[in-house]
Amino acid sequence: MMPVGLTHFLVLGAILFCLGLLAVITKRNAVTVLMGVELIINAANINFIAFARYLDKDLDGQMFGVFVIVIAAASAAVALAIVLNIYQRMRSVNLDEADSLAG
Amino acid sequence: MDNPILTQALIVLLLPLAAFVIQIFVGKRLPRQGDWLPTSAIFIGLILAITLFGRMLANYDPAFKISHRFDWINIGSLQISFGILIDNLTVIMLVVVTLVSALVHLFSIGYMHGDVRYSRYFAYLAIFSFSMLGLVLVDNFFGIYIFWELVGLSSYLLIGHWYEKKSASDAAIKAFITTRIGDIGMLIGIMIILATLGTFGFDEVFAGVADGKLSGGLLTFAGIMIFFGAIGKSAQFPLHVWLPDAMEGPTPVSALIHAATMVAAGVYLVGRTFVFYSADALLFIGVIGTITAFIAATIAITQMDIKKVLAYSTISQLGYMVAALGVGGYMAGLFHLMTHAFFKALLFLGSGSVIHAMHHAYHELHDHHSDPQDMRNMGGLRTKMPITFATMLAATCAISGVPFFAGFFSKDAILAAALEKALTSHNPIHMVIFGTLLLCAGITAFYMFRLVYLTFFGEPAKKEVHHHAQESPTVMTVPLIVLGVLAVAGGYGHWFEDLVTKPDLAAYATTALVSPAVPEAGHEAAHTAHTMAMWLSIFAAGLGILISTAFYYWKKFSAEAMAERFKPVYNFLWNKWYFDELYAKTVLAGTHLFSRISGWFDLKVIDGLVNGVAKITVLGSRLSGWNDNKIVDGLVNLTANVVGWFGATLREVQTGRVQNYILMALGAVVLLYVLQLAFA
Amino acid sequence: MLSNVLSWIIFLPIIGAALILLVPRNEKQTSIIRWISVVATGLQVVLAVFIFMKFDRNTATMQMVEQAKWIPSYNIEYFVGIDGLSVSMVLLTALLSFICIFASWGIEKAVKGYFALFLLLDTGMMGVFCALDFFLFYVFWEVMLLPMYFLIGIWGGPRREYAAIKFFLYTLFGSVLMLVAMLVFYFNVKDPVTGGHTFNMLHMMDQTLHQGLLSQFNVRLLVFAALYIGFAIKIPAFPFHTWLPDAHVEAPTAISVILAGVLLKMGTYGLLRISYPVLPDAMMYKPFAYGFVVIAVINIVYGALCAMAQKDLKKMVAYSSIGHMGVVMLGMSGLTPLGMNGAVLQMFNHGTVTAMLFLLVGVIYDRAHHRDIEGFGGLSQKMPIYTGIVMVAFFANLGLPGLSSFISEAFSFLGAFSSTAFNLRVYTIIATLGIVLVAGYMLWTLQRMFLGQLNPKYADLPEINGRELFTLVPLAIIVIFLGVYPAPVLNLLEVTMNNLIVVMKEAPALWGMQ
Secondary structure (H helix, E strand, O other): OOOOOOHHHHHHHHHHHHHHHHHHHOOEHHHHHHHHHHHHHHHHHHHEEEEEEEEHHHHHHHHHHHHHHHHHHHHHHHHHHHHHHHHHHHHHOOHHOOOOOOO | OHHHHHHHHHHHHHHHHHHHHHHHHHHOOOHHHHHHHHHHHHHHHHHHHHHHHHHHHOOOOOEEEEEEEEEEEOOOEEEEEEEEEHHHHHHHEEEEEEHHHHHHHHHHEEEOOOOHHHHHHHHHHHHHHHHHHHHHHEEHHHHHHHHHHHHHHHHHHHHHHHHOOOOHHHHHHHHHHHHHHHHHHHHHHHHHHHHHOOOOOOOHHHHHHHOOOOOHHHHHHHHHHHHHHHHHHOOOOOOOHHHHHHOOOHHHHHHHHHHHHHHHHHHHHHHHHHHOHHHHHHHHHHHHHHHHHHHHHHHHHHEEEHHHHHHHHHHHHHHHHHHHOOOOOHHHHHHHHHHHHHHHHHHHHHHHHHHHHHHHHHHHHOOOOOOOEEEHHHHOOOOOOOOHHHHHHHHHHHHHHOOOOHHHHHHHHHHHHHHHHHHOOOHHHHHHHHHHHHHHHHHHHHHHHHHHHHHHOOOOOHHHOOOOOOOOHHHHHHHHHHHHHHHOOEEEOOHHHOOOOOOHOOOOOOOOOOOOOOOOOOOOHHHHHHHHHHHHHHHHHHHHHHHHHHHOOOOOHHHHHHHHOOOHHHHHHHHHHHHHHEEEEEEEEHHHHHHHHHHHHHHHHHHHHOOOHHHHHHHHHHHHHHHHHHHHHHHHHHHHHHHHHHHHHOOOOOOOHHHHHHHHHHHHHHHHHHHHHHHO | OOOOOHHHHHHEEEEHHHHHHOOOOOHHHHHHHHHHHHHHHHHHHHHHHHHHHHHHOOOOOOEEEEEEEEEEHHOOEEEEEHHHHHHHHHHHHHHHHHHHHHOOOOOOHHHHHHHHHHHHHHHHHHHHHEOOOOHHHHHHHHHHHHHHHHHHHHHOOOOHHHHHHHHHHHHHHHHHHHHHHHHHHHHHEEEOOOEEEOOEHHHHHHHEEEEEEHHHHHHHHHHHHHHHHHHHOOOOOOHHHHHHHHEEEEEHHHHHHHHHHHHHHHHHHHHHHHHOOOOHHHOOOOHHHHHHHHHHHHHHHHHHHHHOOOOEEHHHHHHHHHEEEEEEEEEHHOOHHHHHHHHHHHHHHEEEEHHHHHHHHHHHHHOOOEEEEEHOOOOHHHHHHHHHHHHHHHHHHOOOOOOOHHHHHHHHHHHHHOOOOOOOOHHHHHHHHHHHHEEEEHHHHHHHHHOOOOOOHHHOOOOOOOHHHHHHHHHHHHHHHHOOOOOHHHHHHHHHHHHHHHHHHHHHHHHHOO
């Protein structure tokens, strides 16, 4: 059994990112898409921390991770507010119906 | 101006003008429509003129001459003044003009009675009298040109008095235009005088000519040009055509203007400016006069309208006078001018009396179609109109040159002058002139007696007309009698010869360089010529009267048969040598053609050019507009369209679904990665 | 007021126009507007008479001069003054403007605009005749053009728009050429005080101040030609004359009067005021001098022939104007005192006579609503007073002695013929043909319209009325008076014109010609 190294973390991050992306692209429900976004953000966070641990030896990566978590929380709040608004206007959170930006 | 003679002459001149001004504005509202106003004005003028005449006879001074100039216009060094010149010739002309004019005024009161424009008629007579007197009195070329035109105006107005008739207004225009053609010649002459001598005054001009400042060909040309004015006004060939037509005017007008005074103005002009003409110019004048005398006399033979005969007779007699001046018969020409004024005015007034009677008769018979002037409708009137007959017979004798009548003396003097010139000049043309003039004397006697026979003798052509004809009222017969006396007695005495002497150019010279005048031909030659001419003249007149009597009184020969026999000649004369037709076809038609061409040219070519430029500009603007619309703007639109097309196509990508965008972004990343792998 | 009388006479109409624009809309509006115009132009006549009395006849220098800076950076001045040449035209303009107000009494459409524009036009005309600064002259020249365009284009006859545009473009074309000449003068004439450029006409007339381009003879000829075309369009000289018949025919009566009476004079006025004294050597240049005479002769003969061919009375009068302006040009070309004075007198006389003619045409048009010469006949029986005045005007037009045109025409002919500067004899003799032709068509027209049997269609035409008589009688009196005694006008001109001749004759020596 080989020791857990940087690669493992990166693979985990990549898997998480792909899952998130999949959710963002395929799901119709806005809330599910938001959950996918959270996955993507946390995939990025894992990368930050992994690089900080293995390559940099200082705390810059961890600092970014904390900032990301904070901003992700804020943006999730904003996003949920938007979804709520969409729901109020359309009585649905189906993203296929929210295509008023179509050219 | 202190001179009483001048004052008197000025009053004579200005009275008719004042009468005209009053008459034209208020004449209609005056009692009797104001006919007494111009009439009394001219009668006062006549009395003043006769006192002047009496003075002249009492003084008996051939060199009598006074003049005065009133300032009028000064430009630079040129002073144009209104100048008056009075010498014996002027005084005689004043008497002639005022006398005939006064008698015509008097006659008109009867003749024009009841006319629609009675007051207007007298106003026009007054303006004519003024213009004619002015013409006689002025002392410079510019002034004479002014009055020359003014008599033309009054002639126009009076010929066209009955302007409802188209023929009358046509005749008026013809008279004005034809004489104006002559006036242009005169203007050219005056321009030459001004350009070379720098003055208009007669005396200054003659002095300039005497000093040789204007000489040679230019002098001759200037003389002929000045004479052109006379050709127009005095109805000389080739501008004589207006005078017969002018008979459309009232008959007293014909007597005054177109027989006695205005038409004689040309003769007066040549006489007044006699020294201005070079020998060549005089020859030209003589030839023109002779041609005129002959042409008109031949035409008069065939005419049937009583006034037309008299009109042609007038032209012929005017030709006589002009020819007389041309051959140097200064005194003879002017003398004939005076006697002719009396007997021709009488003939016209007499014919007016006859026409008046005929008109009256037709009126009684309710015949409005027959021509009261046609001699074929007359005949035998001597019993009905004894005074008219007697006076007209006297005038006819005078014009025919029957001895001891006024015309005999003057005509004889003309023939004598022509013969004398022919004998002394050795120029065959002068011989021809004399021969033609002699022939014309015979023809004149013939056609004048023809007129008398046709009108007064023989059987009346229409009994009922003859029955209704009657002698004219006193106001018309008195002028006839007065003129009749003058036609008989006007030629006696040597006063005219003594007082109106031939002017001498050398006398005007300011430098002594000019050689003295060539001595006149010997007294002996003159005497011979005079005696010979007298007998020839009597012979010609007698022959003319004899033939006329044979044709129209004894009826030995038939005029109709003669006319039939010489049909082409007869037609040629009856149609007045086809002058009218010739002018109508050439000058008139030419002018109209030119005017129409000009009008067309202006409208189509010049304006066409302008409009063409405008059209080309518009076309150019259309082209550039098209270019702008289609090509320049087309390119711009093309760009826009292409962009638009791309936009329309690409908009499909913009679905509005965020997930699609992300998918595309993912695809793009993958693509970039693959590309990087492939090319790195 | 009396010290700047010229400014008053120029700008009085504009004050009137401003007042007219302030008149409120009510039922009295029309008559108030008319009377304001009457007062404005009437005062102008009073001032003109005052000028006539005060004018010193014995000097050729400018009088009643007013000079002030206007646009100092370009040395443009408000500079007005009159000499004998201008004063006659000022009198004519004041007189005709006043009369035309009365002739415009019948205008119903947009009265306010009409009279306001008319007064503006009046200012322009007066200004042109008084201006001594070329720039000012040009401004007034254009000020005159625009109202004229509207007056023809709005109040004219059926083809008014065509006529107005033709008039406008033609004149504008001339103005542009004039502008070019003006700029050449501006840049090549030295201001004697400052040494800079100048628009002052009096400085331009001083040949010693010419420099630069203007010292080249060819340039001088070119500039003269440009100026000549600019003015020839206004005269109008053949072949630039075709705007005139159209403009005259379409314009309302009063405007035709102004056009023929005043505007045409600006062409010859411009030549005498600017071309002759500023470029005398170019005028004395033989090809130009003879070309000028040839055009004059063509104008006379050709104008008369064209007039004879016309069926429209107004058009005939218009063409007769072309002929008579030819006489003016002929008189000007000989450089003799007689001819020059005759020409300017002819400008004045043609102004009054042709004004009468157009007013008379207006009178008959108002009654019969057409102007076809052939369509009348025997009118004298119905309208004797009218016919009497027509005869005065017609006979004046054909140059009968005793009426004003005779003197001026005779002087022009005599002056040209006796010219010593050039040999114009043959040309003058050809031009005399015009005298016969004019008589021909005037009398022919008189016969067709007034003589003969009365056309039953016009059996109840009313006689000329008081207002129309009021416009015509003063003109008739002037025509007769000047025919008998022309000295009052001639005295105004003489010294100025003689001085001009001296200037002209000295020019060739100055420029080393001949």
